Amino acid sequence: MSQETERHGGGKARLWQNWVSLSGLMVVIAAFFAFVLLWLLELFAGSSNPYVGILAFLVAPGFMILGIALFVAGILVERRRLHRSREPRALVIDLASPKHRRTLLIFSSCSIGFLFLTALGSYQTFHLTESTTFCGEVCHTVMEPERVAYQDGAHARVSCVECHIGSGAEWFVRAKLSGSYQVYATLFNKYPRPVPTPIKNLRPAQDTCEQCHWPESFVGDVVRTVRSFQGDEEGSEYSVKLELKVGGADPTRGPTSGIHWHMNVANKVEYFAEDESRQTIPWVRVTDREGQVTVYRADGYEDEVDESKVRRMDCMDCHNRPAHNFHSPNKAVNLAISLGRLDRALPYIKTNAVYALVQEYSTKDEAMSEIGDFIQSKYRDQDPNVVAKAVEEVRAIYGRNFFPAMKASWLSYPNNIGHKEWPGCFRCHDDNHKTEDGEKVLELSRCDACHIILAQGSGDELDQLDAKGQPFRHPGEEYDTGWLCSDCHNGGL
Ligand code: HEC
Ligand code: HEC
Ligand code: HEC
Ligand code: HEC
Ligand code: HEC
Ligand code: HEC
Known part of the structure; x- marks a missing residue:
């Protein structure tokens, strides 16, 4: 970029020597850097994670394309300017000039800062996306039913990705593509309710379940x-x-x-x-x-x-x-009675609790209030404390097993x-x-x-x-x- 290169560089080379193109170049380098970093993290982390993949294989390349676009835009603008003024004015950095030195210093520190932040950002995002929080909570409403049921199951400590993605390059990329579609579907409210099952592209059990359990074991x-x-x-x-x-x-x-x-x-x-x-x-x-x-x-x-x-x-x-077992009203009420959470001192409690739970409610709030009214109405002459406990329990069963916003319940998932x-x-x-x-x-x-x-x-x-x-x-x-x-x-x- 010194006058030396300008002299030898020829006409074409000068076109990219402008701040816009240089910034574009910087973005490309940073994105490439982030890509390599994410890829290495993924490689050494042991377990695979779809969202790191989305970052590495979709977001990072996206920034690379943006960088290239900036680079080309800079060239085009420069060419137009050249065309108009007919006077070559390539970027000249004269280290003897204090003004040039300052600009160069600012540009280089910004670039280094940018690279540093990219590295830090990539690393942080990697951790975020690896967590169950990301899968279950970022897409809050969409994944709520599965997350709630999952926390109650034997696999509550197994992360979502271990069953849904597994490891290996081919699935990694496939998951990336479908994962990015899901991100899009969530953002634009295009997802089906309930989320359909069986999941068509779920991996065969050999690659997921059988990483921990194997069919050879004798039960x-x-x-x-x-x-x-x-x-x-x-x-x-x-x-x-x-x-x-x-x-x-x-x-x-x-x-x-x-x-x-x-x-x-x-x-x-x-x-x-x-x-x-x-x-x-x-x-x-x-x-x-x-x-x-x-x-x-x-x-x-x-x-x-x-x-x-x-x-x-x-x-x-x-x-x-x-991992996502939604209980039927009958099953859930049986469980609650067996645990003493619903008191059989209340006559017909099994029937009434199940009855309250098989009704259709369009929202959670509606369900909560109607369940309360119904149970109260059946037990006006009973100890109010026992009744209040029953109301609380039936509401809790509803909250655990029914998700009207996603139309998810035991009925949608055989x-x-x-x-x-x-x-x-x-x-x-x-x-x-x-x-x-x-x-x-x-x-x-x-x-x-x-x-x-x-x-x-x-x-x-x-x-x-x-x-x-x-x-x-x-x-x-x-x-x-x-x-x-x-x-x-x-x-x-
Ligand atoms: C032990 C393995 C396992 C874990 C861990 C797991 N899932 Fe699943 N998930 C499954 C299976 C199996 C299905 C049903 C697939 C089928 O029927 O084809 C499923 C289905 C789903 C579905 C489709 C709708 C449905 O209920 O069938 C969603 C959404 C989902 N899981 C999200 C999650 C989220 C979010 C997490 C983490 C909080 C998670 N899963 C953790 C095994 C798992
Ligand atoms: C990352 C390891 C891991 C993966 C992957 C995994 N499991 Fe498990 N699974 C466990 C552990 C650990 C337990 C024992 C939990 C306990 O005893 O509390 C368990 C328990 C079970 C049980 C018995 C407990 C019960 O009552 O549900 C079944 C059945 C089971 N897993 C099936 C599956 C299936 C099917 C898949 C694939 C969709 C799968 N597991 C994937 C680790 C895993
Ligand atoms: C034909 C249906 C069927 C298939 C296929 C099947 N299982 Fe099972 N498995 C059962 C049933 C039924 C039980 C009994 C326990 C129950 O009902 O939860 C069981 C029990 C288990 C248990 C022990 C649970 C405990 O409480 O000790 C594990 C672990 C398990 N299965 C894992 C697997 C894995 C891993 C695979 C795939 C390699 C598999 N099963 C395939 C039906 C099946
Ligand atoms: C013709 C209809 C019918 C068929 C078929 C049937 N049941 Fe039932 N079952 C009922 C009714 C009605 C009750 C409720 C009885 C009561 O509460 O006094 C019941 C109650 C039960 C109960 C105890 C209550 C509960 O929590 O569910 C069990 C367990 C049960 N059935 C198991 C089975 C099994 C297993 C089969 C298949 C082998 C079966 N039933 C087939 C109608 C049927
Ligand atoms: C093909 C295998 C198979 C056959 C045949 C079979 N069962 Fe079952 N049955 C199962 C399994 C598996 C479970 C356990 C499900 C679970 O883990 O919740 C079960 C559960 C049950 C339960 C407990 C259900 C509950 O949740 O309350 C009853 C009762 C029962 N079976 C009765 C029968 C009767 C009666 C017959 C014969 C008419 C029969 N079964 C035939 C596989 C079978
Ligand atoms: C996709 C069909 C299919 C499903 C679903 C299925 N089975 Fe089977 N099962 C078969 C076939 C086919 C055989 C072999 C033919 C035979 O032995 O009658 C078999 C055989 C068996 C046997 C005899 C195995 C032996 O010792 O020879 C048992 C026990 C059994 N199944 C239990 C179950 C239970 C329990 C479930 C549900 C959890 C289940 N099956 C679900 C198709 C199925």
Whole structure:
């Protein structure tokens, strides 16, 4: 930039020697610097994070383009000026001139300051975007349902990105692109309500869940006590102690039978679902370790299946709500009663609480006030303190599980792990899926293949364990075994 270079530089070179172009150049350098820094941070941070990627691969290049645009704009302006004045006047910096020295000093200090701030800014943003706060709270309303449910789950300490992005370059870039679309959708209020599920481009479980849990591990039997209460005046307990035969999937670590058999490392279970939410599954194919293929079709389903829509079953086909489990009114009220948070001294509390929760409310405020009025109106002659506690609890259940602003609740998000409120396992194990020879997928009536009931009922009955298992005794009246549980238990019952 001295007169020396000007002399040798020739006409073209002079065009960029103006302050606008030089600032543009500075922006390009800073953006490149930020890009390298973010990229290195990402590389050495161990875990992957979509938003750092957005910064590194979208925002930083964006600034680079801006810098280039400034650079070119400077050249164009300079060319026009030259054209008009016909008198070459390239940028001359004469170090002997105090004025030039001052300008150069200001320019260089600004540039260094700018680079420094870029580095600091990139580093800070990196930390911000890595946090759960960013995913869950920056897009407050949009992500509120998932964030609230997540904080209640077993994965509350697993950051959003570990399930939603995982690591690796290809997904990294894909997530970046869809992430930037999401940022746009949020800013311009273009997002769907509720946020649709299953997420189409969610990564296969091998790259997310299986980074922490692996299909080879042998789980064995898991005992679960599901505590339930009936709708009668006393809210009589009706609980079930189940021994779930989860089993395992690796023949070297335990028998590959039981529920985790689907994950058998050597075989694969694939299916085709007719609907977006994967609730109707008319076609299933199993390929075993010898390569033998068995296809099961639902009664009456003859169509050829589009191979591109066939999905290999993984953890998320059963554990599809590991982090965001919205409870149905029935489930949430059962839980609250079992924890003593709703007092069964209030007659029909189970029925009334569920009733208040299955109503449709258009806003949270409306829900809170109507729930209060309804519960109060039912218990005018009861101890006001007990009633106030009940109101508070039912409101809390609503706040935890219903998000009218996003139209999110248990109804918008099927849970596929069991079969009581959603078809779940019975999407395939429903008595209707057969091979051409009429061989069925394990029928739903074979309750014992999946679990045995160790004890059921209430009080002492729950302590009398039956190691061989006992037939299920449905509470209240006899129920029609020709129906799926979810045919009745589908409205918050
Ligand atoms: C343990 C893994 C895991 C963690 C941690 C996790 N998610 Fe999810 N998330 C899932 C799965 C699985 C789905 C459902 C995907 C499906 O059904 O295909 C999902 C679905 C979603 C959906 C789509 C709507 C819905 O409810 O199905 C949103 C939005 C979402 N998660 C946001 C978040 C946010 C925000 C965080 C962090 C606060 C987070 N997730 C943490 C596994 C996880
Ligand atoms: C970063 C590690 C990590 C990832 C990724 C992860 N998990 Fe977990 N998961 C855990 C930990 C730790 C626990 C145990 C929590 C506890 O015991 O409180 C757990 C518990 C569980 C449980 C049993 C607890 C329960 O009742 O929910 C299931 C089932 C499960 N995870 C499924 C999944 C699925 C499905 C995915 C993928 C969508 C996944 N996990 C992804 C770490 C992880
Ligand atoms: C066919 C459905 C199905 C598939 C596929 C499946 N699971 Fe499970 N898994 C279950 C059921 C049912 C249980 C029993 C516990 C329950 O109901 O929550 C269970 C239990 C577990 C547990 C133990 C929970 C505890 O309380 O000890 C973990 C961990 C787990 N699964 C992880 C996984 C992972 C990881 C994958 C994918 C490799 C996977 N599961 C695939 C249905 C499935
Ligand atoms: C996409 C269809 C599909 C879904 C959903 C599904 N299964 Fe299966 N399951 C199969 C097929 C196919 C077989 C193998 C055929 C058979 O053994 O009848 C099987 C076999 C089984 C077996 C017998 C394994 C063995 O030891 O041979 C159990 C137990 C089982 N499933 C439990 C479950 C549970 C529990 C769920 C729900 C959490 C579930 N399945 C969901 C398709 C499915
Ligand atoms: C294909 C496997 C499978 C079959 C067949 C099956 N179940 Fe289940 N069942 C499950 C799983 C898995 C769960 C646990 C869901 C969970 O973890 O919440 C469950 C849960 C239950 C529960 C507790 C539900 C609750 O939340 O209150 C009852 C009761 C039950 N089953 C009864 C039966 C009866 C009766 C049959 C036979 C008519 C049957 N099941 C057949 C897999 C099966
Ligand atoms: C024909 C309809 C119908 C079918 C089918 C049905 N139920 Fe029920 N179930 C009911 C009704 C109604 C109640 C309420 C009884 C009461 O509160 O006194 C109930 C109550 C229950 C309860 C205790 C209360 C609670 O918290 O939910 C359990 C547990 C239960 N059912 C499990 C099941 C299971 C598991 C299946 C499938 C194997 C099933 N039900 C099938 C109608 C049905």
